[in-house]
Amino acid sequence: MIRLNFWSGIPAAEKRITIPTLLTLMRLISVPCIVWSMIVLRWTVAFNLILFASLTDLLDGYIARQFNQQTWFGACLDPIADKVLIISVYAALAFVPSPLFTIPVWFLLLVLLKELLLVGSALLLYLYVGAFEVRPTGLGKLTMLVQVLFIIWVFACYFFGWVPVKTYYGVLGIVFVLVLSSLMQYAKIGFDYLKVRSL
Numbered sequence: 001m002i003r004l005n006f007w008s009g010i011p012a013a014e015k016r017i018t019i020p021t022l023l024t025l026m027r028l029i030s031v032p033c034i035v036w037s038m039i040v041l042r043w044t045v046a047f048n049l050i051l052f053a054s055l056t057d058l059l060d061g062y063i064a065r066q067f068n069q070q071t072w073f074g075a076c077l078d079p080i081a082d083k084v085l086i087i088s089v090y091a092a093l094a095f096v097p098s099p100l101f102t103i104p105v106w107f108l109l110l111v112l113l114k115e116l117l118l119v120g121s122a123l124l125l126y127l128y129v130g131a132f133e134v135r136p137t138g139l140g141k142l143t144m145l146v147q148v149l150f151i152i153w154v155f156a157c158y159f160f161g162w163v164p165v166k167t168y169y170g171v172l173g174i175v176f177v178l179v180l181s182s183l184m185q186y187a188k189i190g191f192d193y194l195k196v197r198s199l
Contacts, residue, residue, distance in 0.1 A: 018069040020060035021077060027056040028081040031088050038092040047155045053085055054148055079136065083115045086147050093154065101154050101168050107176065114183045121190050128194070139185050143178040150175050 030053045037046035060078060064070045090111060093103040150171055157164065 016071060016073070018064070018071055018074060019067075020064040020069050021071065021074040023056040023060040023063070024074060024077050024081050027053045027060075028077070028084060030056075031081075031085050034085075035088050035092050038089075038096050038098070041096075041098065043098070043155065043158060047152075047159070050089065050148075050151060050155070054152075057082065057148075082144055086144070086151075087112055087115065089151050093151075098158075101157060104172075107172065110176070111179055114179055117183065118186055121187070125190060125193065137182070137185055137189070139178070140182045143175075143182045146175055146178055 030049050034046050034049045034053070037043070037049060057078075060074070064074060087108075090103050090108045093101075094105050094108045153171065154168075156162070157168075
């Protein structure tokens with residue numbers, strides 16, 4: 001039986017709750033509110049909450065860097081909040097009947113598979129090599145940004161009565177390529193890390 005006792009080995013200072021961590025927690029808490037607003041077809045409320053969540057994502061990183069409030073706990077929680085937000089909104093757009101463009105189920109499954117593979121691979125790496133540091137890549141950050149902008153654009157189409165079908169599928173294709181590319185990049189980083197450790 002494998003025991004994961006890494007939490008007890010982390011210094012207390014790295015587990016403290018800072019302002020950026022509180023902002024990340026607020027983003028995480030806003031997710032069920034966003035999904036519920038979409039289920040009951042309160043699109044304006046959902047859109048405002050998504051903008052709020054996006055703002056907290058910008059602020060928490062800026063405050064953490066500028067005021068030296070970066071912690072291990074915050075660094076782990078931030079990508080989790082991002083992934084939960086994106087996947088939840090995609091799921092709502094895929095299954096909630098709405099006048100908006102719907103997200104194809106296959107695309108939702110791709111994003112979900114990517115995130116599960118990343119989390120599972122990180123866990124396996126920890127079990128295999130012990131503590132390691134994972135930093136988001138430029139491509140990973142770009143993929144997250146484009147996904148957020150894509151969601152905001154879908155809502156804007158609803159509010160302004162736009163039906164740019166060709167543009168929608170074109171943007172969806174761009175997001176698909178970015179998601180797949182970032183998955184491949186992180187997979188390469190993981191394999192390279194294992195090679196170095198095995199030498």
